[in-house]
Amino acid sequence: MKILVIEDDNELREIISRSLTAERYVVETAVTYREARQKALGYEYDCILLDIMLPDGNGLKILSEMKRNDKDVNVIILSAKDSLDDKVEGLNLGADDYLPKPFHLAELHARIKSVLRRKQRDGQQLLQFGNVVIHPESFKVEVAGKMIDLGRKEYDILVYFMIRPNRLVEKHIMAESVWGDYIDQADSFDFIYAQMKNLRKRLKEAGADIEIKTIYGFGYKLVQL
Amino acid sequence: MKLLHASTLRLSLFAAAIMAFWAVLFYYAIIAEINDETDDSLENYAETIMMRSLGGEELPSRSEGTNNQFFMTEVSDDYARTHPHVFYEDRNVYIAEKKEFEPARVLTHVFQTEQGTWMMLEVSTPTIEKLDLVEAIFVSMVLLYSVLLVCIVLTNYWGTRRSMRPLYKLLNWVNHYTPGRKNAALDNPTKIEEFMQLNEVVTSALKRSEDLHEMQKQFVGNASHEMQTPLAICIGRLEMLMEDDAITEQQMVEVVKVHRTLKNLSKMNRSLLLLCKIEGGHFENKVMIHFDELLSTIVPDYEMVFEHKNITTEVVCTQPFKLSMEESLATTLVTNLLKNAYVHNVAGGRVRIVLTERTLRFENTGIDAPLHPTEIFTRFYHTPGKKASTGLGLPIVQAICQLYELNIRYAFERGMHVFELSKDVLGPDGR
Numbered sequence: 001m002k003i004l005v006i007e008d009d010n011e012l013r014e015i016i017s018r019s020l021t022a023e024r025y026v027v028e029t030a031v032t033y034r035e036a037r038q039k040a041l042g043y044e045y046d047c048i049l050l051d052i053m054l055p056d057g058n059g060l061k062i063l064s065e066m067k068r069n070d071k072d073v074n075v076i077i078l079s080a081k082d083s084l085d086d087k088v089e090g091l092n093l094g095a096d097d098y099l100p101k102p103f104h105l106a107e108l109h110a111r112i113k114s115v116l117r118r119k120q121r122d123g124q125q126l127l128q129f130g131n132v133v134i135h136p137e138s139f140k141v142e143v144a145g146k147m148i149d150l151g152r153k154e155y156d157i158l159v160y161f162m163i164r165p166n167r168l169v170e171k172h173i174m175a176e177s178v179w180g181d182y183i184d185q186a187d188s189f190d191f192i193y194a195q196m197k198n199l200r201k202r203l204k205e206a207g208a209d210i211e212i213k214t215i216y217g218f219g220y221k222l223v224q225l
Numbered sequence: 226m227k228l229l230h231a232s233t234l235r236l237s238l239f240a241a242a243i244m245a246f247w248a249v250l251f252y253y254a255i256i257a258e259i260n261d262e263t264d265d266s267l268e269n270y271a272e273t274i275m276m277r278s279l280g281g282e283e284l285p286s287r288s289e290g291t292n293n294q295f296f297m298t299e300v301s302d303d304y305a306r307t308h309p310h311v312f313y314e315d316r317n318v319y320i321a322e323k324k325e326f327e328p329a330r331v332l333t334h335v336f337q338t339e340q341g342t343w344m345m346l347e348v349s350t351p352t353i354e355k356l357d358l359v360e361a362i363f364v365s366m367v368l369l370y371s372v373l374l375v376c377i378v379l380t381n382y383w384g385t386r387r388s389m390r391p392l393y394k395l396l397n398w399v400n401h402y403t404p405g406r407k408n409a410a411l412d413n414p415t416k417i418e419e420f421m422q423l424n425e426v427v428t429s430a431l432k433r434s435e436d437l438h439e440m441q442k443q444f445v446g447n448a449s450h451e452m453q454t455p456l457a458i459c460i461g462r463l464e465m466l467m468e469d470d471a472i473t474e475q476q477m478v479e480v481v482k483v484h485r486t487l488k489n490l491s492k493m494n495r496s497l498l499l500l501c502k503i504e505g506g507h508f509e510n511k512v513m514i515h516f517d518e519l520l521s522t523i524v525p526d527y528e529m530v531f532e533h534k535n536i537t538t539e540v541v542c543t544q545p546f547k548l549s550m551e552e553s554l555a556t557t558l559v560t561n562l563l564k565n566a567y568v569h570n571v572a573g574g575r576v577r578i579v580l581t582e583r584t585l586r587f588e589n590t591g592i593d594a595p596l597h598p599t600e601i602f603t604r605f606y607h608t609p610g611k612k613a614s615t616g617l618g619l620p621i622v623q624a625i626c627q628l629y630e631l632n633i634r635y636a637f638e639r640g641m642h643v644f645e646l647s648k649d650v651l652g653p654d655g656r
Contacts, residue, residue, distance in 0.1 A: 009454050015461040022468075080453035102457030102491045105464045153529070168467055172485065179526055180560070190533045219481075 001116065002026040002044070006036040006059060007051045007078065016049065019105045020112075033057030040066055040073070047074040047112055050095070052086060060086070063093040074115040078103070104173060110163040127162040130210035130224045132203070134162055143206035153178060154199045161212055161222035170219045196220070229385050236377050241370065248366045252359060260330065263350060264313055267332040270295070271348045275336060278344070294318065296347045300335065305343040310335045318349045327351045391415035395427060402431060404438050446501040449494045456491045460484065489615070496617040499557070500604075503624040508551040516546040517580055519559055524578075531567045537575050544582040548648070550629050558625045561618040562587045562644055569608060569642070577641070583648045588641040595637030602633075 003025045007013040010031075017027045028045070030036035033054040040048060040062050052059035063075060077090045080101040087098045096115040099108060117127075127134040133142040139155060141148050150158065156178045161169065175192050200212060209225045274295050277284055284297075311334055318329040329349040337343055394413045402408050413424050463484045466472060472480070502508070520540055528538055548555070566576045566589035574590035592608075600606050602623045605616035626633045626646060636643045 009458070011458045012454055012461065015458060015465065019461065019465055022465075080450055080457075100495075101453040102460050105461050170467075170481065170484070172488070179530060191529050191531075194532075 001046045002028065003112070004028045004030060004036075004039055004043075004045045004048045006030045006040070006049060006054070006062075008032065008054050009051075015105070016108070019109075023109060025112075033059070033062070037062050037065065041069060041071065045073055047076065047116060049076050049078055049108075049112075051078045052090065053080065060090060060093060063090065063095060067094045074118075076108075076111055076115060106164055106167055106169065106173070107177075109167070113163060127159065129162050129165045129222065130208065132158075132162070132208050132210055134159060143203065143208045146206060148202055148206045150202060151195075151198065153195050154202065157195060157199055158203075161220070165210075165222045165224075168215055168219050168221050174220065228389065229382060232385060233378050233381050236381060237374050240373055240377060244366055244370050244373075248362055252362050255358065255362075259352070260313075260315075263330045263352060264332070267313075267330060267348050267350055270350070271332050271334050271346055274346060274348065275334065278346075279338065293348070293350045294320065294329075295349075298345055300343045300345045302343060304345070305335050305337075308333075308335060315352065318351070320351065388417070391417065391420040392423070395420070395424060399427060399431075404431075404435055442501055442504060445497060446505075449497045449501070452494050453491075456487060456494065460487050460491065463487070493615040493617065496615050496621060500617060500621055500624055503554070503621065503628055506628070508554055508628065510551055511549045512552055513547055513549050514552065514555040516548070516555070516559065516585055517542045519555060520578060520580075523556070523559055523563060527563050527567050531570070534567070534570060535573045536567060536570050538578075539575070540578045540580075542580040544580065546580040546582065546585045548629060548631070550625075554625050554628070558622055558646075561622050565589075565618060565644070566642075575641075585646040587644045588638075590640065591642050593640065596635065596642065598635045601635060 001024075003020055005013055005016050005020070005027060007016065007029070008031055013029055013031070017029055020027045028039060028043075030039050033056040036050075036054065036059070037057075050059045050062065059077070063077075066073065066075075075095040076097045076099055077086070077095045078099050078101060079086055079090075090098055096118070097111050099111055127136065131144045134140070135142070136159070141150055141155065141158065157174070160174055160177055171189060171192060175189065179191075196212065203210065203212075211223055211225055213221050213223055215221050270293060274284060274297070276282075278297065284295075312332070314331050314333070315328065316331055317326040318331060319326050320329075329351045331347060331349040334346040334348075335343060336346065391413050395411070398409075398411050398413065411424060411428055413420075415421055415424070463480055466480050467477065467484070517540070524538055524540060528536075563576075566587050569591045570576065570589050571591060575588075576590075577586075577588040579586040579588070596608070602619050604620045606619075607616050622644075623633055625631075631646045631648060634643075634645045634647070636645070
């Protein structure tokens with residue numbers, strides 16, 4: 001899998017590249033609008049991470065040029081602006097996702113994986129890890145070939161982990177993603193423990209060969225047994 | 226006090242003083258004139274009597290029906306030496322015909338007959354009653370004063386209204402001016418130099434403050450914006466460190482703590498950006514939001530998150546509160562207020578949400594004392610002991626309310642902290 005990282009900030013580019021390389025992606029980088037345009041139009045990539053504010057041009061222009069040239073590439077816009085207009089315009093121009101800065105690397109990985117999967121399976125977005133399969137369109141969860149019932153939040157938590165298998169997931173970040181931003185001031189995380197306990201029980205009872213492990217007491221990791 | 230009232234009051238006070246002064250002068254002038262005339266006639270009268278007396282003619286009868294009187298007597302040499310020979314005075318004289326005392330002008334003449342005896346002649350004529358005169362003058366003064374006052378008030382009212390029209394127009398324009406919003410240009414043509422200057426000064430001052438406001442907003446926006454990338458880098462590096470198997474548990478705990486702090490910083494940053502965007506009017510899409518439906522999706526999450534506090538939540542919807550607004554802002558509005566209601570609650574407390582057609586009320590138990598009604602809406606205000614909050618939740622709520630012309634009011638009622646949004650237009654004093 002080849003990914004082009006278009007980002008003018010040296011440090012951020014380095015971090016993204018390093019972290020993607022660690023995931024065994026082939027990473028190319030572009031710093032300026034000219035370089036980015038040249039690479040994006042001249043070579044084939046599976047995914048392009050596009051910072052739209054470049055020193056010598058607007059990244060959205062690359063997007064529209066690629067669209068004109070019928071280049072079918074997955075593009076994730078990285079933007080410090082978090083502006084609705086940019087988001088709408090970017091998505092209209094054919095971008096697949098929009099990630100406002102500052103983002104979590106884990107989130108970036110999950111988004112990349114999600115757009116790549118969409119491309120590979122031509123829209124059929126199955127999430128699979130071990131003997132657990134999730135059908136996101138129908139919200140169904142299959143363990144060892146049998147459907148199991150999960151509560152709404154339990155399902156959300158499981159999806160969150162299935163997109164990030166084998167990754168350390170910080171409790172707060174997971175909770176924020178599942179419950180929304182507003183849990184940031186919760187002074188107790190009992191509500192997560194309760195949900196996690198149920199989810200684990202359900203998975204175990206259904207005979208799943210994956211497990212959500214507690215790491216150091218401040219995070220979790222989904223692993224295959 | 227209105228300019229009209231102030232100038233009328235001053236003019237009337239000034240007029241009253243002037244008139245009083247003038248009344249006194251007038252009185253003395255009249256009195257002097259009357260005395261002068263009286264003295265002349267007394268002089269003539271006295272001369273006639275003296276001539277007749279010296280000529281041995283018969284003296285006239287006492288008063289001749291004019292109430293003029295005379296009285297002649299012989300006096301000693303001593304008396305003549307020690308008293309002036311011609312002397313005028315005002316005093317009460319007994320008028321025999323009327324059998325009463327009346328104020329009179331009295332001329333006393335001391336003269337010597339051919340025989341060398343000293344005679345004293347006293348002639349008197351009743352004068353007008355001075356009290357009556359004072360009263361008459363006073364009455365006409367008061368009458369004049371009232372007529373003048375009415376004239377002054379009318380002229381002043383008419384004149385002020387007419388010539389001050391540009392001032393009132395300017396005031397009205399300034400009153401309706403909202404900084405940071407689109408305002409109509411000042412249309413206040415005038416030929417009066419001072420008002421022309423005033424127009425210019427006010428518009429340029431407002432423009433200056435507008436520019437400053439804009440610059441400040443841009444600065445906050447830019448600063449927050451510029452911080453996003455460095456924050457992303459820090460958070461990214463820490464996440465890479467957390468993935469590293471080589472670090473110890475101890476180090477991991479520290480890294481996670483730094484990570485969390487950075488995340489709070491980034492959240493605050495994003496809230497600031499949101500605040501700037503709301504104030505900058507960047508939200509123009511509107512859909513009809515049914516707050517009862519919105520609440521029914523969000524409240525269960527809160528109940529779950531704050532389950533350990535045993536808070537009872539009650540949503541009372543007498544009539545659905547609806548408003549046309551940006552969807553994401555509606556969610557932000559509700560979540561911020563709900564968060565507030567839960568975070569500052571006590572174990573076993575209550576949250577009550579009341580919807581009516583025109584109001585949306587959030588009530589919650591909490592510390593047993595009212596909060597500062599305006600301070601809580603200022604940026605970075607923290608309730609003591611709640612350091613984790615960004616201090617931007619309520620300012621964002623307020624900014625959203627301002628954007629959609631909602632009124633927000635805080636009150637402490639029956640032990641509950643109440644935040645009430647209402648569509649009613651309130652006066653500037655909040656009533």
